[in-house]
Amino acid sequence: MIHPLSRRSALLGASAVAGAALWERPAEAVSAAAFDAARERWVSLLAGGAYDPGHTDKIQAVEGSANAVLRKLKPDPRRPSLWPDLPLANPRTGDFNRSYNRMRALALGWATPGTAMHGSPQVAETAARALDFLYEHAYHERLDRRGSNWYWWEIGVPRALTDTCALLYDGLPKDRLERWLRPLRRWCPDPERRISHPGVVETGANRAGKAMAVAMRGLLTHDARLVRRARDAVSDLLRRTKGPGDGFYHDGSFIQHDVYPYTGSYGVDYLESVAKLIAMLARSPWEIPRIGNVYEIVDRSFVPFVFDGLMMDCVRGRQISVQGHRDHHSGQKTVEAVLTLLDSAPERHARRWRPLVKGWLTRNQAIPYGTHAPLASLARAEALLADDSVPVGPRTTGTYVFADMDRVVHRRPGWAFAIAMSSERIGAAEAMNQENLHGWYTGDGMTYLYTDDLTHWNDDLWPTIDPYRLPGTTVDTRRRADLAHGKRRLPPTPWAGGAALDGEYGVAAMKLVADGSSLRAKKAWFLLDDAVIALGAGITASDGRRVETVVENRNTHAAHPPLTRGERWLHLSGVAGYALLDGAEVGEEVKVIRERRTGRWRDIDKGATTGGDTTPVTRHYTTIVIDHGADPRKARYAYAVLPGACAERTAAYRKQVDVLANNGTAQAVSRGDLIAAVFWRAGSVKTPHGTLSADGPCTLVLRRERGRVRVAVSDPSRTADEVRIRLPWAVRSVVKGGRGVRRAKKAIKVELGGTRGRTHTAVLRV
Template sequence: MIHPLSRRSALLGAAAVTGLALGDRPAEAVGRAAFDAARERWVDLLAGGTYHAAHADKTRAVEGSAHAVLRKLRPDHDRPSLWPDLPLDDPRTGDFNRAYNRMRTLALGWATPGTAMHRDEQVAETAARALDFLYEHAYHEKLDPRGSNWYWWEIGVPRSLTDTCALMYDGLPQDRLRRWLRPLRRWCPDPERRVSHPGVVETGANRASKAMAVAMRGLLTHDARLVKRAKDAVSDLLRTTRGPGDGFHRDGSFIQHDVYPYTGSYGVDYLESVAKLIAMLAGSPWAIPDSGKVHDIVDRSFVPFVFDGLMMDCVRGRAISRQGHRDYHAGQRTVEAILTLLEAAPERHARRWRPMVKGWLTRNQAVPYETLAPPASIAKARALLEDPSVPVGPRTTGTYVFPDMDRVVHRRPTWAFAIAMSSERIGAAEAMNRENLRGWYTGDGMTYLYTDDLTHWNDDLWPTIDPYRLPGTTVDRRRRADLRHGERRLPPTPWAGGVALDGGYGVAAMRLVAGGSSLRAKKAWFLLDDAVIALGAGITASDGRRVETVVENRNTHDCHPALTRGDDWIHLSGVGGYALLDRTAPKLVREKRTGRWRDIDKGATTGGDTTRVTRHYTTILVDHGIDPRKARYAYAVLPGASFARTSTYREEVEILANNGTAQAISRDGLLAAVFWRAGTVKTPDGPLAADGPCALLVHRDGGRARLAVSDPSRTAGEVRITLPWAVKSLGEHDRGVRRAKRAVKIELDGTRGRTRTAVLRV
């Protein structure tokens, strides 16, 4: 083994020796034990407490990464750099942040039982000299950030540095450890404030990450005030926000950067940090009160977006463009957090979570959990998988509306469908730090179909898919420049949201106001037990460009699978069917597309490589022509359907309206409608009317009907719904619902787009 730094004694400093001499005082002894116990729990979470032969492959991988870091270490004081590819002279490159990440990798190899370098004294001394070097040249309290990314100084390096010091604590000189941690007094003193922007109060994931760094510094330096400061910050994070903006909302939405849905990125950072902080501080003087609130957050905010261990891309924001952060990475971290929480979760949560997580791990063999997770988490996963008392849980089913982040998710036993919308409240797409450069349309009604092909979204889709033809969107064909850093587009319309009924039916709707274009459209999706019906109306533009609606754009990897088509339908083998319900002939494009991750992410620390990758795509379009005026579309997505059923599906559903006033369908006792304004829809049983904007579902079974109503526009104080049948009486109902002769009145003011339901006798 090569050790490029000279051997140095690891004697404790005089202050530390003095501290040990005073350790026989009972209060101080208890205090030190509490610090050490919490730190050791953290190390166990990161590296595992014991070696398991069953995890030998993962242990070797950890060792290989750590050894590569050690082998390439070449300190150069003149340049300066620790590794030739990471010069430390310009903080704007982010190389100093990468350097601390490498130190964490080395520390993980040192602390993981079973590696060849486990607790090796020479490796510890080498790491200590390297940390001395970084303190001198890259990260100390008197440095000028020189316009570099604040995140590296206040979160990135503090997290990597405190992890490194915790993992190698027993092998590092305590006086020098305190010196390396000294810069955190300046750069990360308080979880709640941002040093580089004093007016900013930290929220969500950033506060959680800072709390972790502050807590670890407190444990490492035996400073109870710091640990308490972190505990208090986490306790505040467990509260749901009552208004717009960052954090978790009552409906399960998670927002970061004021207007962007980020459950699957910043939200995962939050969950991971909070889960580990709860576990680390449990049983200590700083145990987090009300920690049980995080269990409800898991159910409400995370479970709807995890499909067989994959985190849906519709809530990953600009992270979709990061080559090294794919849906299975976010999913693995979510699973790891839930496994951590399971150790002390209340039984009402644990009895649901165990089968659920076991189902995720069992079904996802495309990217096995053990190839992603650290050894400590693998041990928990393996124990769960091998527990015969825990059944393999089925996929989550239900319809989930998140009005505070303009997202709707519809989940059936064999597939799931998500819709990403935007409005004056929620941004269409975030571009920051030169990431997500071509995510123009990801919030313009993009739809995400999940099937048994668990590699569809993560198999190099984002650098290869046509960014002008994302499924579900209606777009013109203008060429666009890359999104700029901090560019924010909030479409000037309040219309986006949905309604759900009985967990099996849903409606979503948005008014499209295209950015930089005259294109306008009214788009609605009707979510059924075996299909999604998409209607579009009022499609109008005047820029002299062609306008298209993208029914599907499927990544079929390395080939074009079998395809069958009729005049107004297409069946794609292994996926399902697509039926045009207005007898329009779909346009079909089959092509090989080549791209590079670098094309969509040029970030300093996340930027993709320049390797060219190629994937096959099947694209189904509705061509509205140049400058359409009040054009329409109507199609059905039929996941898993046979070509025979696809060819006849048009006969199974009735389109009742598709215009600028209302869009509505009927099928098997279900009426589903979007009223963009007051209007009436004819049904086989009589008129269905609303005197204001709303989305509604009515499911009739004999003399009983269940009604669900919401106002995605958030402009209606009250709406009167006239059903095709006389309303005899009102049964179980939400507050604000009342009978008015043959109609029903629903108070919607202040509901923030949430659903109100009622049971009616008709």
């Protein structure tokens, strides 16, 4: 059924532009065909191409959403509202932004081949009257945003509005289209400027999102200058930053809001926008230059964090609390962007990406890619899966230290392990717009174990997990208030980072300075080929409260899996083995808690447009805790996590690794010819091969192979200009290494000053 709207909004004429900034048309001449071709490429990315009967379910879903919008459409100019549940009088609610999103859903149904409403003149006319109504009552150039979220005015609505106009373009009256787009002259005139906060220069995802809206407005109104402005703004984004602040860094880190790791949220939005802009402007007068950098960004910044099509939560920031944006949503947007870039990628990248993406799509059967993907992207994915010449790529393996955002990722063939740290450079947790209210400890050394259970992190974990007992953290058990909007906590310590060797071994370390507590600790993780060794030392507090270290807190969904316990070890079926090591406190044992936990998404996200629902959800958890007691004094822990190990292997593991040191000076482990250590200050450690020492702070990994030693060194504290390391073996020469590594008598010296905590590697003859 078609719902006609009042035509009085169509009487809005030229007087509506009073006070708006009117820009001159550019002098350059570009054919109308160039604008139309680019716009049509954009529409094909949104709505797909010709009707494909193989996509009937997807087409029906698009049609169902569009019909729901039509069915509920009840314009009321007195209230005013287009839909009863979205009144437009108060912009602080964000309902005007939601209204434009519904218009986009309607336009998508109209533009998608195969829907019953495809190309319908009646639906197009209804949509046009609805856009007239929104222009009059919700979004025009003379309005005041009245303290509402700037994002809705400058990015949210402009993106939804330009998408809607592009999708409906062939069915819209062009004179009215110009009027609907007129507010963008005020609210989104330039990708690089924030109108609501003068002086703010847009970066990262915000600039990319604005560039999309500006480019699309230029194409819709045949304004070449706008398209060029958008192209240039995106081209600037492709340059790596040296920091501090927002952008992509040389080591692959991505920062948004100055101090927060956001690869999996704002970074994904950036990649998606840039990929689509590249595709839209390809073979046009506005092709984006320097796009080669975006291919490097995919490999360096995104691939390490995608696990079988899921985006790791350790880089999704406050979005982990948003019910409608889980790891598979961010992962599928990443897959979509890579599939879009494949059309333009050089063959050296495409050869690697095709098997990689095919592997992601093939292994993730729990959440099929087509669940959320647009039709055009779904068609690309299906073509890739059907191409027998492309093999199914294995999981990415390697050890990645993202020094510029305090994240470390360790990936093995059967599992992955990520560590989220914080420091005086990187914020511990962001809470904005009443989102991520219980994210207190997500940046305090939280660890993320990924296994074949691809639903662990997205199966209602965040509203149901005990937020005081996140895996890997050492916490004061005090009660906490909800995180405040915009509050930044940068722990007053420079210590966070690590080193990686040969993409197979690594070490990470952070100094914990707890928020609102006297709790202090030195935490280290040693990343081996089959296990992660976690050491903690100097755990001290004086607030009269218990302190705990959380070994694990596993979401096991609808039931408790079998749990086997032995002397100082336990095994959780289908997940991992856990073993206390000799560097733990004498007599210390672990406490296991098995419980059903119930929570609501609304408890952790009360945002105006993202807030979760109030429906209780319940999940089973197995929590493994080391209790350090009240007011511990230099307490410590040492345990191993063995992903995928059987109970027998877990029971025997204590004999396979040696904890060489676990104190306030050094933490170190060895196994066979591998030694890894954290020196918090100058000190020495006795190893099975001799003494290892350093004259300053550093993390290092050594591996001996016959008469040579491979070494990786970094300074996570960024305080040492140079460190002298004496190995258990006399160094004869530096066979291979950068200019910052040199032999010094029988030791080596590594120049670390100004290297931003990055890893230096070398091969030594000993």
